[in-house]
Amino acid sequence: MNRWVATIDLETLEVESDPSFKFKCVENCGKCCEELEIPLRDEDIAKIEELGYNAWEFVDYEKLFYRGDKFLGYALKKRPFDGACVFLDPETKRCRIYNHRPLACRLYPFIFVKHGKKMEIYVKEDSFCPGINHPEGEPITKEFLLREYGDVIEEYRRKVLG
Incomplete structure (x- = not known):
C-alpha cells in the first residue's frame, strides 16, 4: 500500500507533510x-x-x-x-x-507523483523495509527532501517552470 507523506510545491519549495511519518535508511540492510x-x-x-x-x-x-x-x-x-x-x-x-x-533505487521507499506544479510524495509501505517509521527516523521535511532528492526535485522544477 502507498501512503501520502508529503507534498512539495515546485514553485515555492514549500512542503506540507505528515508529521507522524519518519524514515531512516538502515545501513547494510x-x-x-x-x-x-x-x-x-x-x-x-x-x-x-x-x-x-x-x-x-x-x-x-x-x-x-x-x-x-x-x-x-x-x-x-x-x-x-x-x-x-x-x-x-x-x-x-x-x-x-x-x-x-x-533512480528507482534512490527514491525507494518513496514514490514521486507530479500533479501540475506540485509533487506528491508517497511511501511504499513494504513490511520488509525496517527504515519505515524507524524509531531514529526523521520526518519528511523540506530539509530532508532537498538533502536527499534536491537534484531530482530541481529536474522536475526545470521541466515544470521552464
Whole structure:
C-alpha cells in the first residue's frame, strides 16, 4: 500500500507533510535490493555503462515495465543464486554502484507523483523495509527532501517552470 507523506510545491519549495511519518535508511540492510524488481530508465543504463559495465551484465531484457500501454523500461538483473540485485555485495550488503544507482533505487521507499506544479510524495509501505517509521527516523521535511532528492526535485522544477 502507498501512503501520502508529503507534498512539495515546485514553485515555492514549500512542503506540507505528515508529521507522524519518519524514515531512516538502515545501513547494510539490503532488503530492498533483494525484494524489489527495479525498473531501469535509459539514463540509468547509460550511467552504469559509463562505469565500464555492459548492459547485458545488469539489464534483464525479459522483465518489462509498463504504465498502461506505455513501455517504461527493463528491469535490473537479479542473481540466480539468491535473487538479489547483481550490484549488491553478498558479504557487506552494500551496493557496488551506490553513487550511480538507478533512480528507482534512490527514491525507494518513496514514490514521486507530479500533479501540475506540485509533487506528491508517497511511501511504499513494504513490511520488509525496517527504515519505515524507524524509531531514529526523521520526518519528511523540506530539509530532508532537498538533502536527499534536491537534484531530482530541481529536474522536475526545470521541466515544470521552464
